[in-house]
Ligand SMILES: Nc1nc2c(ncn2[C@@H]2O[C@H](COP(=O)(O)OP(=O)(O)OP(=O)(O)O)[C@@H](O)[C@H]2O)c(=O)[nH]1
């Protein structure tokens with residue numbers, strides 16, 4: 474469901490980068506950061522990525538997901554705390570509402586690992602099979 | 603000979619959608635339109651609320667609806683009775699609207715009507731608590747609905763929509779006594795993650811709270827007009 478759409482968005486973004494590279498490199502890994510306080514389920518994302526990249530420029534690329542926990546900052550206590558997702562978001566000490574989220578909202582493509590074939594970069598029309 | 607490289611991107615996963623949302627917002631701003639993104643779980647009462655809103659406010663506010671519900675033509679037909687343009691978007695099997703789908707609706711609005719005549723575009727999102735809040739469509743304001751029958755714990759379990767909402771409507775208050783809904787608890791749960799949200803309990807059936815909602819709508823259109831200083835809008839002199 475929405476992981477399918479997220480993956481579509483991911484592929485479009487990576488494709489923009491890929492098409493901006495003159496030598497259209499082979500992408501071997503896509504590194505993502507996915508926060509705990511997002512609507513994305515990493516397992517579903519892995520699955521959707523595998524299915525949707527088949528036969529595309531990302532065929533065989535590995536999706537590496539780093540999960541980040543939800544961490545909030547309580548101004549009254551001047552302290553970080555970890556809200557219990559699904560149960561309680563207010564500061565457990567003073568009950569102040571969760572206002573500043575330090576971590577957990579990330580949905581970021583950190584980096585790509587890719588390789589270029591040093592020969593094909595000068596002979597792009599020759600497609601090795 | 604292979605060489606491996608690293609490209610640091612640091613790009614938001616929703617980058618493409620965000621660009622689309624910015625495109626839509628630029629259209630709205632250019633035309634002096636405020637856009638509300640109306641979100642809730644299936645059946646919380648979005649269409650019923652829009653019906654009441656169109657009926658009450660269409661004499662004073664020029665509105666259009668972008669209808670993104672999957673049961674789309676049904677909901678759109680309900681809303682067309684109020685003499686307001688309703689643009690139905692075919693969302694396919696998507697569980698939320700994205701910026702591109704809404705762009706299609708906006709371009710159609712611009713094609714079929716004079717867009718600068720409108721003050722408010724109401725987008726009814728797909729009924730879903732999970733992800734619509736993650737996909738901006740170019741809105742200025744997020745409105746979330748939670749019906750009293752859904753349970754007080756929903757904001758805790760599906761927090762993102764409630765955390766991002768500018769206004770939360772607790773709907774179907776006429777049913778509250780039957781389901782023993784604790785409105786204070788609902789409000790407290792939402793305020794744990796969104797202390798500044800405006801919370802208005804409403805019933806589309808009895809009309810309870812609707813005046814407060816209409817007032818909120820009016821004030822949030824005006825905020826937009828005042829801050830949009832490049833295009834100050836004057837009341838039209840009577841012809
Ligand atoms: N008792 C009561 N029923 C309501 C109220 N508002 C809506 N309903 C009923 O709830 C059901 C769903 O309402 P809709 O307005 O279609 O809800 P929705 O959020 O647009 O639904 P989807 O677009 O399918 O997600 C309908 O049967 C409405 O008549 C209300 O204030 N009180």
Ligand SMILES: [Mg+2]
Nearest residue numbers: 648649671677
């Ligand atoms: Mg509806």
Ligand SMILES: [Zn+2]
Nearest residue numbers: 475697698733
């Ligand atoms: Zn979705």
Ligand SMILES: [Zn+2]
Nearest residue numbers: 547550564567
């Ligand atoms: Zn505290």
Ligand SMILES: [Zn+2]
Nearest residue numbers: 625629705709
């Ligand atoms: Zn456009």
